[in-house]
Amino acid sequence: MNHPALSPSNVAVITGGASGIGLAAAKRFAGLGMKVAIADLGGERLEQACREVADLQPAHPDAVIAVATDVTRPDDLRNLKQIVDEKFGQTDILMNNAGIQPGSSVFDGSNWDRIIATNLMAVVHGCQIFGPSMIKRQTPGLIINTGSKQGITTPPGDPAYNVSKSGVKTFTEALQHELRNTKDCHVTAHLFIPGFVYTALTKGDRVEKPAGAWTPEQTVDFMLESVAAGDFYILCPDNDVTRALDEKRILWAANDIIQNRPPLSRWHPDFESRFANFLKQNA
Helix, strand or coil: CCCCCCCCCCEEEEECCCCHHHHHHHHHHHHCCCEEEEEECCCHHHHHHHHHHHCCCCCCHHHEEEEECCCCCHHHHHHHHHHHHHHHCCCCEEEECCCCCCCCECCECCCHHHHHHHHHHHHHHHHHHHHHHHHHCCCCEEEEEECCHHHCCCCCCCHHHHHHHHHHHHHHHHHHHHHHCCCCCCEEEEEEECCCECCCCCCCCCCCCCCCCECHHHHHHHHHHHHHCCCCEEECCCCCCCHHHHHHHHHHHHHHHHCCCCCCHHHCHHHHHHHHHHHHCCC
16 A cells, blocks of 8 residues: 555655666656656756656656756755746655765765765755645655665765765654644655665676665665555665664664764674674574
8 A cells, every 4th residue: 555645646856866766766656647856967867767757657748857956056956846846736755865975084075075965965955945835735745865774884984975874864853753743744754774776876897786786676665665654764675684684783883882882893803703693693
């Protein structure tokens, strides 16, 4: 059973919608008979995505639009909303999905501003620009923000990305608290936490999907099932990592504070065997 916002003729707006998970979501929404606005950086990739999604609605060629959008620019997001309002009249689903992962390090600031602007502040601005009118309509709506497991367990190696996704988690929790305490509000927020997904962001030099990875389509199907179940934390497994393993990794990370261990003790040589034993418990 689908969430009521996932109804024919309702409107979905997806940032980062020209490839990967965003494109898979756009196709699922279109397949449900929804109107879809795909927002991404302009160019042939965006136009091709629009054509692919529109092909799923041959009887309604105007039900899918592509809007060139740089999510790091709030004015671009305002323009996106204006175009959606003029074309479709409303937004029922906002999926803040745009993200980058060019790599980062603690003492090299070259990528930090761009990563934070794209992965975190674009989510904040997207919610602030689209959210009030979605609430005002007093109809079922969804705001789905794409986070990451790296924003929860924060593994070493890419601190700017981890910081940005940690911020998305914290912001989306605050957003859902605000929504559920707003009178006559029927919009809910959800933190979407993909596992290992084979996309342009993660493929690297690979030319074939690794056995351990899910496809974007599998990941979006899991997202929609979780939304229908009312889940806030949409913690996706993949073919290598089970829900149980994710839970243990998250619990270990939280216990770094509770037990006053060194930060990121999972990767600390003094705790290597202890972490391995912890994973074996109740396995």
